Amino acid sequence: xxxxxxxxxxxxxxxxxxxxxxxxxxxxxxxxxxxxxxxxxxxxxxxxxxxxxxxxxxxxxxxxxxxxxxxxxxxxxxxxxxxxxxxxxxxxxxxxxxxxxxxxxxxxxxxxxxxxxxxxxxxxxxxxxxxxxxxxxxxxxxxxxxxxxxxxxxxxxxxxxxxxxxxxxxxxxxxxxxxxxxxxxxxxxxxxxxxxxxxxxxxxxxxxxxxxxxxxxxxxxxxxxxxxxxxxxxxxxxxxxxxxxxxxxxxxxxxxxxxxxxxxxxxxxxxxxxxxxxxxxxxxxxxxxxxxxxxxxxxxxxxxxxxxxxx
Amino acid sequence: xxxxxxxxxxxxxxxxxxxxxxxxxxxxxxxxxxxxxxxxxxxxxxxxxxxxxxxxxxxxxxxxxxxxxxxxxxxxxxxxxxxxxxxxxxxxxxxxxxxxxxxxxxxxxxxxxxxxxxxxxxxxxxxxxxxxxxxxxxxxxxxxxxxxxxxxxxxxxxxxxxxxxxxxxxxxxxxxxxxxxxxxxxxxxxxxxxxxxxxxxxxxxxxxxxxxxxxxxxxxxxxxxxxxxxxxxxxxxxxxxxxxxxxxxxxxxxxxxxxxxxxxxxxxxxxxxxx
Numbered sequence: 001x002x003x004x005x006x007x008x009x010x011x012x013x014x015x016x017x018x019x020x021x022x023x024x025x026x027x028x029x030x031x032x033x034x035x036x037x038x039x040x041x042x043x044x045x046x047x048x049x050x051x052x053x054x055x056x057x058x059x060x061x062x063x064x065x066x067x068x069x070x071x072x073x074x075x076x077x078x079x080x081x082x083x084x085x086x087x088x089x090x091x092x093x094x095x096x097x098x099x100x101x102x103x104x105x106x107x108x109x110x111x112x113x114x115x116x117x118x119x120x121x122x123x124x125x126x127x128x129x130x131x132x133x134x135x136x137x138x139x140x141x142x143x144x145x146x147x148x149x150x151x152x153x154x155x156x157x158x159x160x161x162x163x164x165x166x167x168x169x170x171x172x173x174x175x176x177x178x179x180x181x182x183x184x185x186x187x188x189x190x191x192x193x194x195x196x197x198x199x200x201x202x203x204x205x206x207x208x209x210x211x212x213x214x215x216x217x218x219x220x221x222x223x224x225x226x227x228x229x230x231x232x233x234x235x236x237x238x239x240x241x242x243x244x245x246x247x248x249x250x251x252x253x254x255x256x257x258x259x260x261x262x263x264x265x266x267x268x269x270x271x272x273x274x275x276x277x278x279x280x281x282x283x284x285x286x287x288x289x290x291x292x293x294x295x296x297x298x299x300x301x302x303x304x305x306x307x308x309x310x311x
Numbered sequence: 312x313x314x315x316x317x318x319x320x321x322x323x324x325x326x327x328x329x330x331x332x333x334x335x336x337x338x339x340x341x342x343x344x345x346x347x348x349x350x351x352x353x354x355x356x357x358x359x360x361x362x363x364x365x366x367x368x369x370x371x372x373x374x375x376x377x378x379x380x381x382x383x384x385x386x387x388x389x390x391x392x393x394x395x396x397x398x399x400x401x402x403x404x405x406x407x408x409x410x411x412x413x414x415x416x417x418x419x420x421x422x423x424x425x426x427x428x429x430x431x432x433x434x435x436x437x438x439x440x441x442x443x444x445x446x447x448x449x450x451x452x453x454x455x456x457x458x459x460x461x462x463x464x465x466x467x468x469x470x471x472x473x474x475x476x477x478x479x480x481x482x483x484x485x486x487x488x489x490x491x492x493x494x495x496x497x498x499x500x501x502x503x504x505x506x507x508x509x510x511x512x513x514x515x516x517x518x519x520x521x522x523x524x525x526x527x528x529x530x531x532x533x534x535x536x537x538x539x540x541x542x543x544x545x546x547x548x549x550x551x552x553x554x555x556x557x558x559x560x561x562x563x564x565x566x567x568x569x570x571x572x573x574x575x576x577x578x579x580x581x582x583x584x585x586x
Contacts, residue, residue: 077400
């Protein structure tokens with residue numbers, strides 16, 4: 001779907017992209033990682049046809065620069081920093097939907113799923129929204145159309161855990177029909193979202209690897225946590241993840257989205273001295289549970305056949 | 312065409328919410344209000360009285376304010392939008408570069424011209440209420456002159472925005488452009504002529520390349536058709552163009568200059584990095 005051949009870009013004497021060669025197929029979910037100045041944003045801008053460059057970039061065989069309306073019509077983009085647009089939210093939705101031939105109601109619906117009631121903010125200038133609201137709206141605009149390629153620059157950075165969970169669900173709904181490129185400077189932010197990691201450094205691809213992850217984007221983990229004593233900071237952190245506590249404030253329970261578990265563990269590691277028990281168990285759907293049960297029965301039968309004792 | 316109108320509308324909405332637009336509108340509305348308040352319609356200059364007197368003063372003030380205002384606000388907002396990431400996001404949407412650039416010019420043109428024109432319309436409205444005679448010919452020509460002036464400096468502003476890569480650079484270049492045009496209005500030309508190193512025709516020719524001087528002379532020609540106040544330069548101008556010819560030139564040339572500058576700006580914009 002995406003092909004970069006010897007892609008290079010220089011700003012005056014600084015070579016920001018240095019002979020990038022990439023082939024990305026439909027359905028791949030790429031983590032584009034690297035430190036600041038590695039060339040991630042420049043690569044994204046080349047994919048969006050915003051930079052002139054040496055070498056070749058094609059998306060579905062088309063140049064994003066020469067055939068920008070056709071190519072960009074199939075791309076949903078979420079920038080790292082929301083643009084300081086003064087226009088009302090309603091007009092931004094209308095503008096982007098009109099250009100990309102999308103239904104504005106679809107954008108409203110996705111924003112609603114992310115917890116953003118568009119009707120309440122339709123007349124408000126985009127620039128006056130909070131960071132999280134802006135991010136939700138930009139995600140809704142990107143996902144609210146029939147995009148075959150989603151390019152997202154730290155898309156979940158400003159989202160609360162609940163919105164992140166829904167965001168992962170939305171991505172899961174698209175994983176068969178769209179290619180995703182998710183840029184971040186931290187692998188733990190995006191690791192669980194992707195099946196391929198491309199790391200950049202000084203304008204070159206220094207790592208290009210597949211990621212094995214058996215937990216689906218829409219997977220859930222049930223979590224039970226026991227604290228040694230009630231603690232206000234821990235309570236605040238867990239409440240933000242929608243956890244609930246018993247009356248003593250010692251036993252906490254809640255759900256963590258599969259792709260968010262690394263982030264959750266990172267958060268909880270800050271309170272490790274307070275935790276006496278922690279359990280994280282994948283919540284299986286009926287089909288998955290049946291398959292797992294079937295697998296166990298098969299193992300048992302094979303074990304009996306081998307003369308082992310089964311309990 | 313749909314993309315062009317969408318972009319134009321977007322720019323209009325963005326501009327209407329910008330602080331510069333409020334100041335800009337306030338300045339021109341304020342000028343008309345002050346001119347009425349100070350009873351300018353009752354005073355007389357070179358035989359002009361009533362609304363003609365007010366329009367003559369208004370166009371002189373507008374000529375002083377509009378060029379620098381349009382240049383600075385255009386480059387500030389266009390280069391500022393690029394720096395702030397507005398271009399990065401909006402140009403990731405499927406809009407053609409032509410529709411984006413010309414749509415932006417169209418929207419901005421309407422926003423820049425409307426307050427100046429509405430202020431003049433308001434002056435006409437007040438004059439009608441007060442029973443003051445309306446010089447429709449003068450009103451029509453001044454409107455065309457202001458439209459040409461807005462087109463000229465908007466085109467120059469878009470060219471500077473396309474060339475300059477930062478807001479600071481763009482603002483500096485816009486200010487320098489205005490300063491050079493201002494210097495060639497009188498100071499440098501007078502110096503050249505006094506030293507006598509060039510023929511008067513060349514000095515007048517250089518002045519007529521300067522859109523600021525073109526507007527100034529055209530505004531003068533309206534209440535001084537023989538351009539007596541210009542001295543010997545008047546002979547060169549009137550011999551070359553004639554009174555009507557010069558009036559048409561004063562509208563056509565700056566408009567063309569603005570369009571050429573905008574066209575060059577578009578050429579540079581579409582060949583370079585967008586954000």
